[in-house]
Amino acid sequence: MKAICCLLFLSVFSIISLRSLSLSLNKAYTAAITRRHLGQAKLTDGFEINIDARLNFPNPRLKKAYYALQEWKKVILSDPEKMIKNWEGIDVCSYNGVFCAKAPDDPNSMTVAGIDLNHGDIAGHLVPHLGLLTDLSIFHINSNRFCGIIPDSFTKLTILHELDVSNNRFVGPFPNVVLKMPKLKYLDIRYNNFEGELPPQLFDKDLDAIFLNNNRFSSVIPENIGNSKASVIVLANNDFKGCIPKSIGQMTKLDEVIFADNELSGCLPDELGLLENITILDVSENNFVGTIPEGFGKLKGVEMIDIRKNELTGTVLEGICTLPKLLNFTFSDNYFNQLEPKCEKPVRPELVMDYRENCLPKKPDQKSEKKCEPVVNREIDCESVGCKSQVDSDEESKKKKPPKKPTPVPKPKPPPVPTPAKPKPPPVPAPAKPKPPPVPTPAKPKPPPVQSPPPPVFSPPPPTQSPPPPPVPSPPPFDDIVLPPEVGYSYPSPPPPIFPGY
Structure with a gap:
């Protein structure tokens, strides 16, 4: 009986063992078949490429490009213009917006050298797999609906020459x-929602064009901005604070600089007068105080100066009004109270000036005397409102500014007001003259309300100032990409600035 039971047990055990062995063999066989059809290659970048082994690619570069672009295609949520509709098959060089050229280190191999999907209204995000496109020289995706962040894998794009993710x-x-892209020359990240501080290392890079406007940056402008070799810097429409560092005078190659519509303060630095090659200078819509630096009269190549909507005072100098190439000089909505003779009637008829909303006697469209008097009579000590390494909060600024008294004058002055925000002085013995004492606060955070808010429309505007509205213009056709080992693709000139409001 025991023998029969043992025999039955061994039979059942053998059946179970054989069945398990069969299942294991089936799994192994299936895996082997799968491996035959899927080529697997682990890359140093941390990606594992799974591609049908039956697909034959001309070279490994195009194989990686195929994998990266197909992974990107998977996360495209909307493509209303059908820009990536033909992203099928192994011929990635035929994909819309993808451009191939001979590899810079191997003229016998074709590779993906550029991507241009501008103005596609595409919705999605960038995938880390794009870091596999190590031969990219140009990456343009402006005017779409890509969201999220720029992947860290973009540090692998070591020969990238142009990065345009604007709008x-x-x-x-x-x-x-972008700080780890050694060949980068053109950086355009405007019209996004980047925020926080601007890294000083940005201005140590060998960039030719820096477009950061219309984001949410809120730091001070780094002190080393003068190290930059850029010809165009646009920081407009952010929330930068503090004032313009004096090192800007070192930027002798600077052609256009736009600081408009921020929270910058202090006096305009005299070093702006050292920008001998500048053609466009825009510091409008900030909180600058004091007078126009005399160095502005040395800007022999400047074509447009815009200083509107600040708290600038004093005299408009004829040295500016007689600059040989100046076509547009806008100083409206300030507190200037005098024009030198050649600014009263410009000697060059093509010069367009806007002097509205100032405190100029006998001129139309000026501020009221009530608004003008406290600011025009205010004495400014530029050393006390100069650039600082850190931006004080509003409360700290109010506490620190009152002890910085202006240069003493013969007339007696009342003691410092304990609450600077109040325009009304405390009761003190009246000075010799009945005229009310000047307001001790060196600078108010904001100018008084303006009655005429819209900026002027000039006729005719100078040709160089015609603003291309966003979105950012597409680059020229990418028919023949040449990738020299040292400089990469020769990128087009940066787009002209947008006036007013970038």
Whole structure:
């Protein structure tokens, strides 16, 4: 009986063992078949490429490009213009917006050298797999609906020459990946939602064009801005504070600089007069105080100066009004109270000036005397309102500014007011003259309300100032990409600035 039971047990055990062995063999066989059809290659970048082994690619570069672009295609949520509709098959060089050229280190191999999906209204995000496109020289995706952040894998794009992700929905701090792109010359991240501080290392890079406007940056402008070799810098429409560092005078190659519509303060630095090659200078819509630096009269190549909507005072100098190439000089909505003779009637008829909303006697469209008097009579000590390494809060600024008294004058002055925000002085013995004492606060955070808010429309505007409205213009056709080992693709001139409001 025991023998029969043992026999039955061994039979059942053998059946179970054989069945398990069969299942294991089936799994192994299936895996072997799968491996035959899927080529697997682990890359040093941390990606594992799974591609049908039956697909034959001309070279490994195009194989990686195929994998990266197909992974990107998977996260495209909307493509209303059908820009990536033909992203099928192994011929990635035929994909819309993808451009191939001979590899810079191997003229016998074709590779993906550029991507241009501008103005596609595409919705999605960038995938880390794009870091596999290590031969990219140009990456243009402006005027779409890409969101999220710039992947860290973009640090692998070591020969990238142009990065244009403008007019999208990217977020987060400044994309520090661009600081690790050694060949980058053209950086355009405007019209996004980047925020926070601007890294000083940006101005140590060998960039030719820096477009950061229309984001949410809120730091001071780094003191080393003068180290930059850029010809165009646009920081407009952010929330930069503090004032313009004096090192800007070192930027002798600077052609256009736009600081408009921020929270910058202090006096305009005299070093702006050292920008001998500048053609466009825009510091409008900030909180600058004091007078126009005399150095502005040395800007022999400048074509447009815009200083409107600040708290500048004093005299408009004829040295500016007689600059040989100046076509547009806008100083409206300030507190200037005098024009030198050649500014009263410009000697060059093509010069367009806007002097509205100032305190100029016998001129139309000026501020009321009530608004003008407290500011025009205010004495400014530029040393006390100069650039600081850190931006004080509003409360700290109010506490620190009153002890910085202006240069003493013969007339007696009342003691410092304990609450600077109040325009009304405390009761003190009246000075010799009945005229009310000057307001001790060196600078108010904001100018008084303006009755005429819209900026002027000039006729005719100078040709160089015609603003291309966003979105950012597409680059020229990318028919023949040449990738020299040292400089990469020769990128087009940066787009002209947008006036007013970038």
